[in-house]
Amino acid sequence: MDDAVELLILRHAQAGHAFSEDDHGRTLTDRGAEQARAVGQRLLAEQVLPDATICSDAMRTRQTCIWINHELGEKAPTPYLDGRLYGAGSRHMLSVINETPETVRRLLVIGHLPTVQDLGMELASVHSAEDPVLRLASRFPTASLARFVVEKPWAELDGRDARLIDFWD
Template structure:
């Protein structure tokens, strides 16, 4: 049976007045973007069983707005410091720790890690248009949906089928 991996870049964040990148918050547009992604997940029936989120404020807020739209379908987010500005390898190692009982996983992190990870995971069987779009740009609240047949622990490169790349169409 195929599992679903959802890789989401946080929604649009504002600038930090204190200079602390970790505490940047979502803009009003960002809140709307995150809600739109939550609506898409709900309507598409891609309800995550587990959501792993970078510990940064903007990713946590993205998770909150997505969960707001998912309502009772939303799992409690799991914060992971390794995902804060994590490399593709760091993000992949967090995904590799996912229990095999999980069929639908959502990870919310940052550029360039989300894009690099997704490019590394994309198999030759992936949707060509989605692959090209994902490779050329990854706006805030952009989401890659992968079909995964391997065990989470075995996921390491060119072994997930990119089924679609979703954006909110909002500025970013």
């Protein structure tokens, strides 16, 4: 369908443990930085370039976004940091996605577990590819990405209406 858009849901890269109560401020490990760079390299290699990025305002998601954008270079969109994604449930994350302007053809959303997995399962339509759905259902490791095709306006996306075409894990 010509009006189809793509939604990319990414779990942040590996972060260190919180030894205090500041979960929001947790930073990426060295491995996490490598994971995020690898996501950016794959997006570039496969020409799956986002027009817009919405990112949780937690430190680990922001750092994931920075490393991805470093790899995308001039092709990286300016990310929008949204504090509503930190600690949000899947329906709340979806409401943020619903606000996306219709000019955006490919949206990258960087968030947290369990929300990214829950939302991915809620969005996956019966027309989704079986293997990616099974993998997404069983686990959503750090720096994993669910790639959906959406054949309706962003504002109308509400569940079981996005076709999961790939899951990078």
